[in-house]
Amino acid sequence: MQLQDILYSQGFGTRRVCAGLVQQGWVAVLEASSPAATSYQLCTDATAELEPEGLRLQVQGVDWPYHAKAYLMLHKPAGTECSQKPSAYPSIYTLLPAPLRQRPSKSAVLGVQAIGRLDQDTTGLLLLSDDGQFIHRMSSPKKHVPKVYQVTTKHPVDPRQIAQLLEGVVLDDDPRPVRAAACEQSDSHRLALTLTEGKYHQVKRMLAAVGNRVEGLHRSRIGALELPAHLLPGQWQWLTAAELDLLVSS
Numbered sequence: 001m002q003l004q005d006i007l008y009s010q011g012f013g014t015r016r017v018c019a020g021l022v023q024q025g026w027v028a029v030l031e032a033s034s035p036a037a038t039s040y041q042l043c044t045d046a047t048a049e050l051e052p053e054g055l056r057l058q059v060q061g062v063d064w065p066y067h068a069k070a071y072l073m074l075h076k077p078a079g080t081e082c083s084q085k086p087s088a089y090p091s092i093y094t095l096l097p098a099p100l101r102q103r104p105s106k107s108a109v110l111g112v113q114a115i116g117r118l119d120q121d122t123t124g125l126l127l128l129s130d131d132g133q134f135i136h137r138m139s140s141p142k143k144h145v146p147k148v149y150q151v152t153t154k155h156p157v158d159p160r161q162i163a164q165l166l167e168g169v170v171l172d173d174d175p176r177p178v179r180a181a182a183c184e185q186s187d188s189h190r191l192a193l194t195l196t197e198g199k200y201h202q203v204k205r206m207l208a209a210v211g212n213r214v215e216g217l218h219r220s221r222i223g224a225l226e227l228p229a230h231l232l233p234g235q236w237q238w239l240t241a242a243e244l245d246l247l248v249s250s
């Protein structure tokens with residue numbers, strides 16, 4: 001694959017912009033397929049043929065490992081919206097580097113997309129991808145991917161509230177009760193709630209339905225994938241192949 005096409009696939013701009021980046025000496029490469037190469041080599045030929053798998057790019061001094069498809073996790077901070085066009089708070093997409101927001105795709109939408117949404121005041125694990133099948137797999141209500149929320153409540157949690165959350169509560173827009181798959185209390189005002197559905201404001205509405213109120217909400221896990229402790233609010237990282245396997249087999 002030509003270097004300019006590789007850059008284009010990664011979201012570095014139009015093919016013309018990508019060719020310009022290379023010709024102006026802004027791109028260095030480190031190919032996995034050439035064992036002799038141990039450090040980045042400047043490449044000024046936009047049409048140079050390279051093997052993309054395992055390729056490491058350095059674009060304007062920033063390391064960029066080639067990814068045919070993008071799969072990432074973000075530690076969503078409070079005070080951000082998951083929408084591309086936020087109404088009141090900054091969008092989570094502003095936390096990502098421009099190439100991730102510009103990656104070309106076959107659909108009309110450019111770049112990676114958040115898989116599901118968290119409220120502006122909710123923190124924690126959010127997945128993003130540009131792989132339509134993966135997005136569908138992870139967000140389809142039929143797949144029942146479990147998500148764990150750490151809930152801080154306004155009022156002390158009563159054992160009857162836990163029983164109700166597990167038995168099921170009726171929310172105003174649906175006569176079918178929604179239930180927590182698991183509910184563990186860690187102290188008087190804290191619960192870990194596992195849900196396998198993703199209704200609008202679900203945790204807040206479930207807690208309200210049992211007579212309590214959410215004061216703080218943090219998503220700590222999706223399927224078998226835990227938010228790593230080192231990933232601070234606002235930070236993102238690529239998913240490893242092992243993490244991707246964990247999610248797909250969840």
Ligand code: URA
Nearest residue numbers: 119122201202203204
């Ligand atoms: N449930 C909520 O109420 N809010 C979220 O952000 C996620 C789940």
